[in-house]
Amino acid sequence: MxxxxxxxxxxxxxxxxxxxxxxxxxxxxxxxxxxxxxxxxxxxxxxxxxxxxxxxxxxxxxxxxxxxxxYGLFRTQGIVTKENVETYFSSKYAKRALKELLSLHHSTLERLPFYEQMYQEIFRRTGEPKTILDLGCGLNPLSLPLMGLSEVRYLAYDISKQELAVLDYFFSRVRQQYRGIDASARILDIGDVEAVRHLMSSDVCFMFKVTDHLDRGKGHKKTEDILKVVPARFVVMSFATKTMSGKEMTAPRRGWVEYLCNRLGYSFEVLKFDGEIVYVVRKG
Ligand SMILES: C[S@@+](CC[C@H](N)C(=O)[O-])C[C@H]1O[C@@H](n2cnc3c(N)ncnc32)[C@H](O)[C@@H]1O
Incomplete structure (x- = not known):
């Protein structure tokens, strides 16, 4: 068998x-x-x-x-290569090159107009983190230079092996350029609650646009389990507020997140951006 x-x-x-x-x-x-x-x-x-x-x-x-x-839906824009990454590090127009990199994945592309503002607003609530987990990271780790952090340990996880090599290369270049940043990417099915429980203890855990994939339309038990066990003081969850065809959703807030946080005794704040709603959840 x-x-x-x-x-x-x-x-x-x-x-x-x-x-x-x-x-x-x-x-x-x-x-x-x-x-x-x-x-x-x-x-x-x-x-x-x-x-x-x-x-x-x-x-x-x-x-x-x-x-x-x-998995498939998000990777329709193109494949990021080490050459793309190198262009960013060696380009005179680094910021523009970084934006080109981030435009290769739906989620990061949509966030381009407000990436820096989003991080500023998140970190205003959480304090400047020294340790970050990024669960179901996709290409979001490429936005590390936009976080405005000079000293951080950042661990990113996804089920995609394809992007791991590129992220590894990106992080090795980041380490050369930004001395205080220690970052790496690993393969993990974040639906594995026990594995998540044993991740690095962190200030902030990102779960950007990923919980729908964990729950797969079957209630929100999986997200609840992950939220409870993940060793982070803050968990930052986000959701699209536009449909795949670009229309604004009529009810962008996720009532279930608010209900869940209230039930678990976690406080939260809601941040709204064009096409994305962000919940900054305080666990500790
Ligand atoms: C909509 S994308 C969001 C990517 C990234 N968090 C962002 O917002 O830029 C969803 C990501 O979750 C990853 N994913 C889905 N299920 C997962 C699982 N069980 N474990 C780890 N990653 C998962 C997918 O591979 C994909 O990269």
Missing amino acids: IDSTAMLIEVIVKKKELRGLDVSFVRNTLEEYFRKNLAVRREFESKAFNEKGAVTKIIVKDVRALLRRV
């Missing part, structure tokens, strides 16, 4: 846009799919693995669709 699951995963990630995904994340998604589709699972397990078999095709199609929903 272990073998056929591994073979199935190999087939699932054959698609180019899913190749950079962490295998354990794909495995968890597949297991969750099997839990909900017991008949499909039984059918799959009753036969020897056949890549071209009807049941394999159904599973591959469905699981790819699930993975694309959490």
Whole structure:
């Protein structure tokens, strides 16, 4: 059984846009799919693995669709390369080059007009952090130079292996240029509550536009668990207030976040930007 699951995963990630995904994340998604589709699972397990078999095709199609929903959508703008990163560090027009880098991912692109203001407003509430966790980071770590911090330890996590090499390279250049900054990126499925519990103790934890992917439309238990265990004094969660087609949502505030914080006894402040709402949650 272990073998056929591994073979199935190999087939699932054959698609180019899913190749950079962490295998354990794909495995968890597949297991969750099997839990909900017991008949499909039984059918799959009753036969020897056949890549071209009807049941394999159904599973591959469905699981790819699930993975694309959490992962694929955001990486349609282009791929960041080490060369792009190098352009930033060696360019006379560094700020412009940085903005070009950040325009390669939906979330960071949308934030370009207010990135610096957003960080200033967040840090006005949290105090200047010395330690930061960034969960489901995407390309947000590339905005580190916009945070205005001269001394910080910054650890970023995502399920994308594809961007890890670029982020690693970016951080190595950051370390050369900014002596007080120690930053690194790692692979982690942040749905793993126990792993999150054991992360570095931090002043601030960013969870920008990521909780919807954790909860996957099934209530907010996962976000609640992560919020409770993450070792951070402040957790900063954000949400899009525009739909994918660019329309403003009619009710941009997330009532459930406010209800959850009240229930857990955490105070919060709400910051609004064009297309994004930010909750600065104080745990400690
Ligand atoms: C909408 S993007 C936001 C990226 C970044 N936080 C930002 O706002 O610029 C969502 C990110 O969450 C990551 N993600 C989704 N589920 C995850 C999980 N279970 N563990 C770690 N990262 C996850 C995706 O790979 C993607 O980079």
